[in-house]
Each structure stands twice: as C-alpha cells, then as structure tokens.
Amino acid sequence: MSAAGTLARPTSPGCDRPVLRERGQHEVFCGLTGIVWLHRKIQDAFFLIVGSRTCAHLMQSAAGVMIFAEPRFATAIIEERDLAGLADMHDELDRVVTQLLERRPDIKLLFLVGSCPSEVIKLDLSRAAERLSQKTLPQTRILAYTGSGIETTFTQGEDSCLNALVPLMPTTQEKNLLIAGTIADVVEDQFRTLFTAMGITNVGFLPARRAGALPPIGPNTQLLLAQPFLGETLKALEARGATRIDAPFPFGAEGSELWFRATAKAFGIPQERVTPIIDAPRERARRAVARHRDTLDGKSIFFFPDSQLEIPLARFLARELGMRPIEVGTPYLHRGILGADIDLLPDAVLSEGQDVDRQLARCRAEKPDLTVCGLGLANPLEAEGLRTKWSIELVFSPVHGFEQAGDLAELFARPLERTARLRV
Amino acid sequence: MQLTLWTYEGPPHVGAMRIVTAMRGMHYVLHAPQGDTYADLLFTMIERRNQRPPVTYTTFQARDLGGDTAELFQRAARDAYETFKPQAMIVGASCTGELIQDDPAGLASALNLPIPVIPLELPSYQKKENWGAAETFYRIVRALVQPKQARPDTRPLCNILGPCALGFRHRDDLKEIKALLADLGIAINVVAPEGASPADIASLADADFNIVLYPEIAGAAAEFLKKQFGQPFTKTIPIGVNATREFIAEICALAGLPVPAETNASRLPWYSRSVDSTYLTGKRVFIFGDATHALAMARVAREEIGFTVCGLGTYTREYAREVRAAAADLGVAPLISDDYLEIEKAIIAAQPELVLGTQMERHIAKRLGLPCAVISAPVHVQDFPARFSPVMGFEGANVLFDNLVHPLMMGLEEHLLGLFRDDFEFNDQAAPSHLGPSKQAQPDTPPDFTGWTVEAEQELKKIPFFVRGKARRNTETFARERGLASISVETLYDAKAHFGR
Ligand code: SF4
Ligand code: SF4
Numbered sequence: 001m002s003a004a005g006t007l008a009r010p011t012s013p014g015c016d017r018p019v020l021r022e023r024g025q026h027e028v029f030c031g032l033t034g035i036v037w038l039h040r041k042i043q044d045a046f047f048l049i050v051g052s053r054t055c056a057h058l059m060q061s062a063a064g065v066m067i068f069a070e071p072r073f074a075t076a077i078i079e080e081r082d083l084a085g086l087a088d089m090h091d092e093l094d095r096v097v098t099q100l101l102e103r104r105p106d107i108k109l110l111f112l113v114g115s116c117p118s119e120v121i122k123l124d125l126s127r128a129a130e131r132l133s134q135k136t137l138p139q140t141r142i143l144a145y146t147g148s149g150i151e152t153t154f155t156q157g158e159d160s161c162l163n164a165l166v167p168l169m170p171t172t173q174e175k176n177l178l179i180a181g182t183i184a185d186v187v188e189d190q191f192r193t194l195f196t197a198m199g200i201t202n203v204g205f206l207p208a209r210r211a212g213a214l215p216p217i218g219p220n221t222q223l224l225l226a227q228p229f230l231g232e233t234l235k236a237l238e239a240r241g242a243t244r245i246d247a248p249f250p251f252g253a254e255g256s257e258l259w260f261r262a263t264a265k266a267f268g269i270p271q272e273r274v275t276p277i278i279d280a281p282r283e284r285a286r287r288a289v290a291r292h293r294d295t296l297d298g299k300s301i302f303f304f305p306d307s308q309l310e311i312p313l314a315r316f317l318a319r320e321l322g323m324r325p326i327e328v329g330t331p332y333l334h335r336g337i338l339g340a341d342i343d344l345l346p347d348a349v350l351s352e353g354q355d356v357d358r359q360l361a362r363c364r365a366e367k368p369d370l371t372v373c374g375l376g377l378a379n380p381l382e383a384e385g386l387r388t389k390w391s392i393e394l395v396f397s398p399v400h401g402f403e404q405a406g407d408l409a410e411l412f413a414r415p416l417e418r419t420a421r422l423r424v
Numbered sequence: 425m426q427l428t429l430w431t432y433e434g435p436p437h438v439g440a441m442r443i444v445t446a447m448r449g450m451h452y453v454l455h456a457p458q459g460d461t462y463a464d465l466l467f468t469m470i471e472r473r474n475q476r477p478p479v480t481y482t483t484f485q486a487r488d489l490g491g492d493t494a495e496l497f498q499r500a501a502r503d504a505y506e507t508f509k510p511q512a513m514i515v516g517a518s519c520t521g522e523l524i525q526d527d528p529a530g531l532a533s534a535l536n537l538p539i540p541v542i543p544l545e546l547p548s549y550q551k552k553e554n555w556g557a558a559e560t561f562y563r564i565v566r567a568l569v570q571p572k573q574a575r576p577d578t579r580p581l582c583n584i585l586g587p588c589a590l591g592f593r594h595r596d597d598l599k600e601i602k603a604l605l606a607d608l609g610i611a612i613n614v615v616a617p618e619g620a621s622p623a624d625i626a627s628l629a630d631a632d633f634n635i636v637l638y639p640e641i642a643g644a645a646a647e648f649l650k651k652q653f654g655q656p657f658t659k660t661i662p663i664g665v666n667a668t669r670e671f672i673a674e675i676c677a678l679a680g681l682p683v684p685a686e687t688n689a690s691r692l693p694w695y696s697r698s699v700d701s702t703y704l705t706g707k708r709v710f711i712f713g714d715a716t717h718a719l720a721m722a723r724v725a726r727e728e729i730g731f732t733v734c735g736l737g738t739y740t741r742e743y744a745r746e747v748r749a750a751a752a753d754l755g756v757a758p759l760i761s762d763d764y765l766e767i768e769k770a771i772i773a774a775q776p777e778l779v780l781g782t783q784m785e786r787h788i789a790k791r792l793g794l795p796c797a798v799i800s801a802p803v804h805v806q807d808f809p810a811r812f813s814p815v816m817g818f819e820g821a822n823v824l825f826d827n828l829v830h831p832l833m834m835g836l837e838e839h840l841l842g843l844f845r846d847d848f849e850f851n852d853q854a855a856p857s858h859l860g861p862s863k864q865a866q867p868d869t870p871p872d873f874t875g876w877t878v879e880a881e882q883e884l885k886k887i888p889f890f891v892r893g894k895a896r897r898n899t900e901t902f903a904r905e906r907g908l909a910s911i912s913v914e915t916l917y918d919a920k921a922h923f924g925r
Pocket of ligand 1: 334335336337339
C-alpha cells in the first residue's frame with residue numbers, strides 16, 4: 001500500500017485491525033475469469049486471450065460448459081513453433097486477429113488479454129495492440145491488459161481491464177457521477193433511477209454496455225466504486241481528476257443506504273431530500289432480508305479468499321442477518337477502499353493471501369455453520385459435513401442494491417435450508 | 425498460434441491429474457500459477473468427487489520469478505509430503521511452469537524423500553490431455569511395477585487398465601466389465617488407475633493378461649507391460665452387442681477358457697428387430713468423439729440399429745489412422761479435427777437426422793435443431809448420471825439403444841406431424857407444453873439463399889419442422905447447383921425428388 005494512502009487516511013480505524021497474511025498455495029482463479037462476465041457486459045467487445053491450452057480450458061470450465069450463444073472470447077493458443085522465435089509470434093498474432101475480425105466484423109473493441117505464458121516469454125501485447133489498431137481503426141479498437149495468474153487473482157482481471165479503458169474515457173469539466181465496476185444491467189437501471197430522483201442526472205457507468213459509450217471523466221467527477229476489487233482502476237481514475245466517495249459497498253439495506261447517502265453528501269444534496277426517495281426501497285430490502293434472518297441468525301461463517309467481496313459481504317451478513325464471521329479471507333486487502341466496511345465489521349480474523357492447507361485446517365477446527373469457498377473446495381467440505389456456499393455465484397448474480405438484498409441473503413440461506421429439508 | 429473457441433481436451437497436466445485423482449496414496453506436485461487450480465473443480469464439481477484431487481500447486485507469482493521459484497517448488501514438495509504422506513509422488517510443471525525451466529525432476533530428487541518420486545515431462549505446447557494421461561500412467565507403471573510373483577492359484581488372472589477420473593462412464597463400464605469377468609470365472613488382479621495404490625501398481629505383472637478398456641489412457645502402459653513381461657492385452661472395446669461377444673471370445677482365448685454359450689444377454693438385438701424400429705432404419709447419423717467411442721458407436725449405429733452413418737470424426741489425432749480406415753469402410757470422409765467450427769460445418773454438410781457427439785456437438789445440434797445424444801468425453805456434469813449407466817458390455821448395449829434412440833421422434837408421432845400440419849398446438853410455432861403457454865419456439869435458421877418465392881416459403885412451412893432445415897438446405901443446394909435465381913414450389917419438389925432416398 002502506498003505511503004500517500006497512509007497520509008490520506010491516517011486515522012481510518014480499519015487500518016488498526018491485525019491481518020493474518022499467508023503465502024502458500026492459493027486456490028483462487030486467475031484474472032482471466034473476469035472475461036466470463038465482462039464479455040456479456042460489454043456487448044460489442046471481444047476478448048482474445050493470448051495464452052496456452054490451460055487458459056482456454058480454464059475459461060470453458062469456469063464459464064461452465066453451458067455457453068449457448070457463441071461466446072465473445074477465444075484463446076490464441078501458443079504452440080511449440082511459436083516459442084521458437086518472437087518475431088514470428090507477432091506475425092502469428094496478426095494472422096489470428098485478422099482471422100477473428102473477419103469472422104466477427106461486428107466487434108468494436110478487441111482486448112488482447114495477457115496470460116502467464118505470454119508474460120513469461122515477455123510478449124508485449126500493448127505494443128501489439130497499438131500496432132494492430134492502426135490497421136483496424138476506426139472499425140475496431142484494440143487494447144491490451146493482463147489477466148495472468150502470476151499478476152492477478154480472479155476479480156483483479158476486471159480491475160486490469162477497466163484500467164485499460166480509462167485512457168479512452170472522454171474528458172469533461174462538468175460535474176458528474178461515475179460508477180465503476182461491473183454490475184448487472186438491471187441494477188444499473190435501478191441505481192440510475194434513484195440517483196435521478198435525488199437530482200443526480202449526469203451518471204455514467206464503467207464499463208459501459210457499448211465500447212463506444214464510455215462515460216466522461218474530469219476534475220468534477222465524483223467516483224463511486226460498485227466493486228471493491230478496483231485498486232488500479234481507482235488510481236487511474238483519480239489521476240484523471242475523479243474524487244472517490246468513501247462509502248461501504250451497496251450490499252444489503254444498510255450498505256445501500258450508506259452508499260446513496262454518501263453520494264448525496266458529495267453532491268451537496270440534503271439528507272432530508274434523500275430520505276423519501278430511499279425509504280420505500282430500503283424498507284422493501286429490510287423485509288426481504290428479514291425473511292432469511294431465522295435461518296442465518298447466530299450462525300457462524302468462514303470465508304475462503306476469492307473475489308475481494310468477502311469483507312463487505314461479511315459486514316452485511318453480520319449486521320443485517322446476525323451471522324458471526326469467524327474468519328474473513330480475501331486474496332488482497334485494499335484498506336483504502338474497504339475502510340468503511342472494515343469499520344462496521346465485528347471482530348473476526350481478517351486474512352489476506354492464502355495457504356490453503358493451513359486455512360482448511362483452521363476451518364475444520366472451527367466447524368463453521370457456513371463456509372464460503374471456491375468450486376474446488378465446496379463438495380469436499382460438504383462431504384466432510386460442512387455446509388458451503390460457492391463464492392463464484394456471488395460474482396455472477398445481481399446482488400447489489402436494495403432490490404437485490406433479499407436475493408443476496410437467500411444465496412447464503414439456501415445451503416442451510418437444503419440441509420434442513422433433506423431427510424436422506 | 426491457434427485460434428481456439430473451444431477445446432475438446434485440456435492441457436496434458438490435466439491428464440496427469442485424471443490419473444492421480446483416480447489412484448490412492450499418490451500425490452502430484454505441480455509447478456503452476458494459482459489460476460491453474462481451476463482444474464480441481466473438474467473433479468469436485470463435474471464428477472462430484474468428495475475429495476480434493478491430490479495435487480499441490482506451487483502457485484508462483486510474478487514477483488517470485490526474479491527470485492527463487494525453485495526453492496518454492498521444493499518447499500511445496502516437502503510440505504506436501506509432510507501433510508499428505510503419500511506412498512509415491514509425481515512431479516511436473518504446467519505450461520507456465522515449463523517456461524520457467526526449474527527442473528522439477530532434479531529439484532524433487534534433491535529432496536531425498538523416502539518414497540518413489542516420479543518425474544513427468546509433459547510438453548504443454550505440443551500435447552494434450554489424453555496424451556498426458558497415457559504418458560503419466562505409463563510413467564507410474566514403469567517406475568513402480570515389480571517382477572512377476574509366482575502364485576499357487578491357477579485360475580486365470582487379469583488386470584483391467586484404463587478407467588480413471590473424469591472418464592466418460594468409466595465408473596459404470598468398470599462395474600459391468602467386472603461382472604462379466606466374474607461370470608466367466610476370471611479373477612481380477614488389479615484395476616488401474618481407478619482405485620489403485622502404488623502397491624497395486626507394483627503387482628501388475630502378476631496377472632496373465634491385461635484388459636485395456638480405454639486405449640487413449642492405458643495403451644502406452646499396456647504396450648510397455650507386454651514388452652517387459654510378455655503380458656498380452658485385449659484389443660476389442662466391448663461397446664455394442666457384437667463387440668462385447670468378440671471381447672468375450674478374445675479374453676476367453678487369452679485365459680485359455682472355452683467361450684460360454686450366450687444367454688439372452690442384451691435386449692438390443694430384439695429391440696432393433698421389433699417393428700417399431702423400422703423408423704430407425706436408414707436414419708442418417710453423424711458421429712464425433714474420442715476415437716474409442718466414435719469408432720464403437722459407428723459400428724453399433726450401422727450394425728446393431730440400422731442407421732446410416734453419414735459422418736465420422738474424432739479429435740484424437742493419435743488414433744487418426746483407425747478412424748480414417750473406419751470412415752473409408754463406411755464410405756464417408758473422415759474428420760480429424762479439434763476445431764469445432766470445422767466440425768459444425770461438416771455436420772451441416774452431412775445433413776444428419778441425429779448427431780452422436782460430445783457436449784459441443786450437442787450445442788451445435790441444438791443450434792441446428794437436430795436431435796443429439798452424448799457418447800464421449802469431454803464430460804459434463806450430466807455425463808455422471810446417478811443411475812447405473814454403462815456403455816460397455818451387454819447392459820451397455822441396452823443403455824446405448826435407449827440413448828441413441830430416445831432423442832429421435834418415434835414412428836407414428838412423426839407421421840402425425842406430417843399429416844396434420846396445421847394443428848394449432850402440434851406445430852413448430854407452438855413450444856412444448858411443459859414450457860408453458862407464453863414460450864415461443866426457436867424460429868428455424870434464416871435462409872442464406874434469398875431467392876425463395878412467397879409460395880415456396882409457404883410450402884416449405886408445411887414440411888414438419890424437424891426436417892425443414894434439411895429440406896431448405898437441400899433445395900438451396902439444388903438451386904445453386906443448377907444456377908437457379910429463384911426457388912419456386914416446383915423447385916422445392918424437384919429437389920425433394922432429387923435428394924429423396
Ligand atoms: S488505507 Fe492503506 S495506505 Fe492508507 S493507512 Fe490504511 S493501509 Fe495504509
Ligand atoms: S493461471 Fe496463467 S496459465 Fe493458468 S489459466 Fe490463468 S493465465 Fe492461463
């Protein structure tokens with residue numbers, strides 16, 4: 001973490017909490033996985049991974065075999081003969097890109113996505129993207145970012161992707177609100193409606209649904225993060241003049257309310273004006289969440305690191321559903337971004353990084369009522385008698401905002417309800 | 425560089441994982457970045473295994489690359505030994521690990537662990553999953569097998585080689601074949617890799633012969649055992665009634681036993697001969713999968729159901745020769761490819777009425793509105809049914825009859841659709857009733873030939889929807905071949921007469 005950050009938030013209480021840092025086997029996806037949702041979000045973008053058969057296999061396994069439409073991602077698989085010489089490899093990349101764009105002329109934005117192999121052999125994809133763009137613009141713009149497992153874990157791939165988009169955002173002097181982080185289209189629409197009602201009409205989302213519709217940014221841009229894993233993007237947006245609004249993340253009734261109220265404050269909108277606008281959705285959220293309280297109240301929960309959403313989610317579960325977080329693991333702890341959530345989080349072990357065998361030992365010793373973990377660990381832990389929730393679903397489902405608060409609670413309640421119902 | 429939208433096989437280290445995950449008492453230390461741990465979910469989610477695969481990944485990061493990734497590997501191997509106490513270990517690298525050239529073999533042997541440590545060299549940029557599985561199994565067998573022990577029992581004794589993790593119906597095939605052997609009075613020495621410990625592998629040579637169920641996995645090891653110990657192995661894959669009979673004859677010969685008389689072993693022969701199956705006769709099927717399953721299904725389809733095989737292909741390049749020979753025998757062009765776009769093209773061109781393929785062909789078939797049955801890996805969670813569902817042996821033949829026939833519209837149903845085309849519920853615009861009243865059925869694929877007259881389009885709509893796509897393509901091909909600018913009702917029926925079989 002930066003020294004500048006230390007100066008900027010010297011008294012953030014979130015920073016006092018001790019953190020267990022571990023460096024062993026990480027059982028977390030790499031950043032390539034972000035393509036699974038990014039390619040659905042940006043409707044005219046295509047993601048070309050420059051990598052190995054492993055990368056291609058990861059993508060189809062993580063995306064599930066169920067890709068009904070032709071996906072807007074593919075892998076340029078590096079082969080033995082490519083490894084012979086680098087000059088040759090750039091020609092090969094040109095050929096593959098041409099082949100792809102011939103097949104998909106509708107693509108407006110092509111990402112060359114770096115992988116471990118492309119990075120280890122030092123294949124410069126940014127340069128390749130620049131060079132290729134000269135041929136393909138104005139029809140198609142080509143950008144590069146890394147999703148490699150040696151540089152990024154899981155959701156950091158989105159951070160890396162959005163970071164690559166920031167330089168393309170148009171500049172504005174106007175006062176506007178920018179919301180960064182992929183959220184479901186339906187949630188985006190709900191947020192826009194509420195902000196409009198509050199009088200904030202100039203709202204942009206990053207990423208935008210279309211490559212050509214990037215929101216503008218400038219010195220009067222107020223920035224709200226919708227996802228906590230956007231450290232690099234945050235830096236880049238701040239460098240373009242945006243000011244971050246510090247707030248807990250919009251999970252649950254409380255998180256959503258604080259998120260909206262912090263934004264109103266930043267825009268100089270009196271809180272009395274906000275109250276009537278968010279009252280009804282907040283009450284709906286509370287009622288929807290309360291339906292799951294009986295199932296979750298007093299139950300202990302253990303988070304394996306996965307998406308960096310763990311801390312805000314633990315905060316929501318603890319404060320709105322009465323759950324007891326035992327350990328909250330995150331692959332990477334950005335205190336500057338998560339300070340407001342950490343402040344609200346009851347006492348629990350915070351862990352960063354991973355040594356999966358040790359963490360499994362701690363989890364087994366604690367016997368939590370619910371364990372949030374990745375797909376590789378879930379069934380084995382179920383077989384040992386623990387109840388689990390797959391963390392990946394928390395990234396793939398609409399869970400932000402008031403209207404989704406009940407759904408979010410249900411995702412955690414369901415495994416316990418399954419156990420309660422089954423008599424076999 | 426190869427542009428890939430879908431892969432039929434994973435990288436070779438996933439093949440190695442399929443071997444160690446199937447075995448007991450083994451551990452795999454893999455020099456690989458964190459993202460490669462995704463492979464665990466193949467086993468825990470798709471196959472619903474209740475244990476993590478016995479794999480330790482070093483999960484090196486960019487910041488380790490300048491420093492000592494070799495030290496990281498050694499620590500991981502030492503910790504894995506301490507934590508899991510395996511009886512033997514395999515060590516190797518994934519695609520990225522291979523590039524950093526740390527020499528896992530040398531590093532592991534320097535640790536002097538008190539167990540056999542078997543190094544693997546799996547060239548990730550040349551080879552694929554099945555090759556990796558075969559190579560790993562061969563290396564393990566070669567490293568651990570001990571000379572033959574004399575045994576007092578004179579009953580014929582065999583090993584079953586090939587069943588492993590993430591295999592298409594391996595679990596149930598194995599059960600079926602074990603039962604078949606029990607009926608024949610042949611004892612089983614070892615099944616491997618599935619369920620075998622390093623000690624079991626050590627005793628492989630004690631058997632009189634090997635039964636190879638999946639040559640893609642166990643071929644290399646069986647060849648080695650033959651060369652080393654003179655153990656013969658079976659060549660017939662017991663899929664289908666005829667192949668199962670030949671398989672029984674083959675093992676009886678190897679075991680020195682008489683071939684027993686058959687007692688109504690499978691329902692398939694009678695089901696295929698019953699009148700209802702007239703509707704199956706001559707149906708065009710396109711077959712694609714791994715070589716073993718594709719070849720076997722082609723035979724079953726032709727000989728045992730009476731289908732017409734209109735296309736045959738495999739993604740297993742290692743067995744391209746066998747598939748080419750079978751295709752020549754069937755009078756179709758062989759398709760050796762792992763490019764699903766090419767396979768899709770071949771399916772469209774072959775105009776099948778049924779597709780037998782992998783999960784990917786299932787998607788292709790769905791897009792084309794064709795019925796499909798899955799007959800081969802790569803596997804999906806649906807390919808691990810809760811019920812007993814082998815494809816090998818006589819019970820496997822029963823299962824195949826059902827699986828191959830059920831996707832098809834049967835007999836009278838097909839006629840009814842043809843007779844009453846304007847029935848308001850029983851047509852292609854109406855979605856199946858179980859989807860509720862609001863759902864619209866998928867429209868059929870838009871024409872790429874624009875010269876259809878309004879009347880011809882109307883007429884085309886009267887053709888049952890499940891053959892309409894084919895009629896449309898046939899007519900367009902017919903028109904194109906004759907340089908016709910437009911398609912009239914006449915053209916439609918000319919084409920029907922031309923292509924009619
Ligand atoms: S936010 Fe980060 S940089 Fe700032 S004080 Fe906390 S840990 Fe240090
Ligand atoms: S960890 Fe690296 S090599 Fe593995 S899938 Fe991710 S980018 Fe590819």
